Amino acid sequence: MFTVGAVSLALALSSVLPAPVGCASPERAVVQEDANRQKQPAPATSGTPRTAEEWRRTLGLKFVRIPAGEFEMGAADSEAFDNEKPVHRVRVAKFQIGKTEVTQAQWVAVMGANPSRFPGCNDCPVEKVSWDDAQEFIRKASALTGLSLRLPTEAEWEYAARGGARQQKWAGTDSAADLGNFAWIDLNSEGRTHPVCRKKPNVFGLCDMTGNVFEWVQDGAAKGYDATLPVENPADPATLSPRILRGGCWGYTARLARNAFRGSNAPSSKSGSIGFRLSIVSPP
Numbered sequence: 402m403f404t405v406g407a408v409s410l411a412l413a414l415s416s417v418l419p420a421p422v423g424c425a426s427p428e429r430a431v432v433q434e435d436a437n438r439q440k441q442p443a444p445a446t447s448g449t450p451r452t453a454e455e456w457r458r459t460l461g462l463k464f465v466r467i468p469a470g471e472f473e474m475g476a477a478d479s480e481a482f483d484n485e486k487p488v489h490r491v492r493v494a495k496f497q498i499g500k501t502e503v504t505q506a507q508w509v510a511v512m513g514a515n516p517s518r519f520p521g522c523n524d525c526p527v528e529k530v531s532w533d534d535a536q537e538f539i540r541k542a543s544a545l546t547g548l549s550l551r552l553p554t555e556a557e558w559e560y561a562a563r564g565g566a567r568q569q570k571w572a573g574t575d576s577a578a579d580l581g582n583f584a585w586i587d588l589n590s591e592g593r594t595h596p597v598c599r600k601k602p603n604v605f606g607l608c609d610m611t612g613n614v615f616e617w618v619q620d621g622a623a624k625g626y627d628a629t630l631p632v633e634n635p636a637d638p639a640t641l642s643p644r645i646l647r648g649g650c651w652g653y654t655a656r657l658a659r660n661a662f663r664g665s666n667a668p669s670s671k672s673g674s675i676g677f678r679l680s681i682v683s684p685p
């Protein structure tokens with residue numbers, strides 16, 4: 402199990418990997434955040450939206466329809482960690498998932514304040530939001546827009562990131578040499594988040610599935626893949642703690658940003674490397 406954050410991830414990986422770079426929160430960044438609190442991104446439109454339609458237009462949430470299909474979930478190659486095993490066949494029903502991570506402007510429009518470690522960037526992903534915070538955003542945004550929002554399941558996330566049956570190692574590519582064209586990770590991020598969709602999308606048109614911010618998914622974290630989970634739409638109960646994180650972040654190596662990599666953290670924890678993207682219960 403790999404928890405993510407200032408201490409737990411480094412401890413968990415210390416026996417097998419150098420400590421991940423840059424995803425903890427140095428003092429200087431915290432001070433900078435406080436200094437910038439007066440420069441919060443403005444809501445996407447002036448004036449408060451009044452109707453669900455106005456809220457949907459203001460937030461501009463974009464979803465991509467992912468067709469049903471099967472894939473091999475997990476990894477067992479030389480780079481894989483134990484909690485990625487065993488590789489197992491999974492079938493997912495069709496679903497919709499956000500084209501981008503939830504941005505700072507979208508968060509501020511719904512929640513009214515920007516918690517991010519890297520503020521002042523409307524189109525950057527919001528971060529320093531816990532799994533619990535994400536659920537609160539989902540409750541409020543669903544009520545405002547009339548959409549039935551949720552987090553994607555872990556299986557949906559990996560299926561979407563891999564390009565379905567294409568089984569890609571990273572979102573958009575199987576080539577480590579090509580990864581910088583698709584993702585913000587330790588090699589190119591300069592130690593911070595970046596506006597969403599500045600890199601190439603994957604084959605489904607999804608941006609930043611690999612890198613930029615690590616993404617909360619719905620599932621709680623089991624020690625490995627549970628053989629009792631169904632092939633159809635498997636999901637570990639969200640009552641398990643910690644919760645799963647997917648896709649790596651701006652401070653991670655290519656190995657830790659693989660589509661099969663499973664991070665996790667307590668549902669109340671926050672980090673400048675962790676955000677989320679939405680899914681939707683049924684098509685609008």
Ligand SMILES: [Ca+2]
Pocket residue numbers: 502609610611612613614615616648649
């Ligand atoms: Ca991401």
